[in-house]
Amino acid sequence: xxxxxxxxxxxxxxxxxxxxxxxxxxxxxxxxxxxxxxxxxxxxxxxxxxxxxxxxxxxxxxxxxxxxxxxxxxxxxxxxxxxxxxxxxxxxxxxxxxxxxxxxxxxxxxxxxxxxxxxxxxxxxxxxxxxxxxxxxxxxxxxxxxxxxxxxxxxxxxxxxxxxxxxxxxxxxxxxxxxxxxxxxxxxxxxxxxxxxxxxxxxxxxxxxxxxxxxx
Numbered sequence: 001x002x003x004x005x006x007x008x009x010x011x012x013x014x015x016x017x018x019x020x021x022x023x024x025x026x027x028x029x030x031x032x033x034x035x036x037x038x039x040x041x042x043x044x045x046x047x048x049x050x051x052x053x054x055x056x057x058x059x060x061x062x063x064x065x066x067x068x069x070x071x072x073x074x075x076x077x078x079x080x081x082x083x084x085x086x087x088x089x090x091x092x093x094x095x096x097x098x099x100x101x102x103x104x105x106x107x108x109x110x111x112x113x114x115x116x117x118x119x120x121x122x123x124x125x126x127x128x129x130x131x132x133x134x135x136x137x138x139x140x141x142x143x144x145x146x147x148x149x150x151x152x153x154x155x156x157x158x159x160x161x162x163x164x165x166x167x168x169x170x171x172x173x174x175x176x177x178x179x180x181x182x183x184x185x186x187x188x189x190x191x192x193x194x195x196x197x198x199x200x201x202x203x204x205x206x207x208x209x210x211x212x213x214x215x216x
Contacts, residue, residue, distance in 0.1 A: 007129060010041045010176075017039060032062065034198070039202060046073060073090045074096060095113060115138065124151070142173060158179070168208055
């Protein structure tokens with residue numbers, strides 16, 4: 001799976017579930033539940049206990065149905081460890097040259113945090129593949145429309161505390177991908193290991209994102 005295919009998978013549903021939790025009891029079946037909702041990529045942050053082992057397990061169990069990535073990579077060494085575990089994309093909350101260079105060296109997708117035009121330009125110069133606007137709630141949906149003026153075709157990810165009522169505003173303004181808290185989309189369902197409920201919740205988000213996309 002090359003980088004363009006991974007980015008295509010991210011953009012197809014437009015929803016990227018991100019696991020950032022200390023409760024990993026149901027993380028594998030919940031990951032499968034997102035796959036059942038038509039979501040092709042999932043992220044485990046490096047702050048999750050045993051994150052690298054979970055990435056290895058997800059790659060083995062979900063196979064080609066789900067593209068597994070690592071989040072909260074703060075430097076190149078974090079990327080090296082994540083890729084060794086099987087991650088196909090690596091995300092960072094901010095801009096670190098070593099992180100981007102390591103992603104390029106390994107041939108994996110880099111998702112780089114930026115929240116100003118200058119940071120976006122620096123990330124582009126380094127060769128970042130996806131720009132994650134974080135925290136997107138600080139700049140609002142209008143930021144995405146404004147940035148696509150000077151940077152047409154830029155793949156923008158929005159990371160914020162969305163609701164089903166507000167996520168469409170970011171997508172309509174130009175966000176190609178939105179992140180959701182994978183363990184918190186339906187927190188009660190996750191705590192109970194109720195995977196059908198997780199799938200139903202995820203489907204609503206996929207539908208909301210697709211409904212908000214500008215018609216071409």
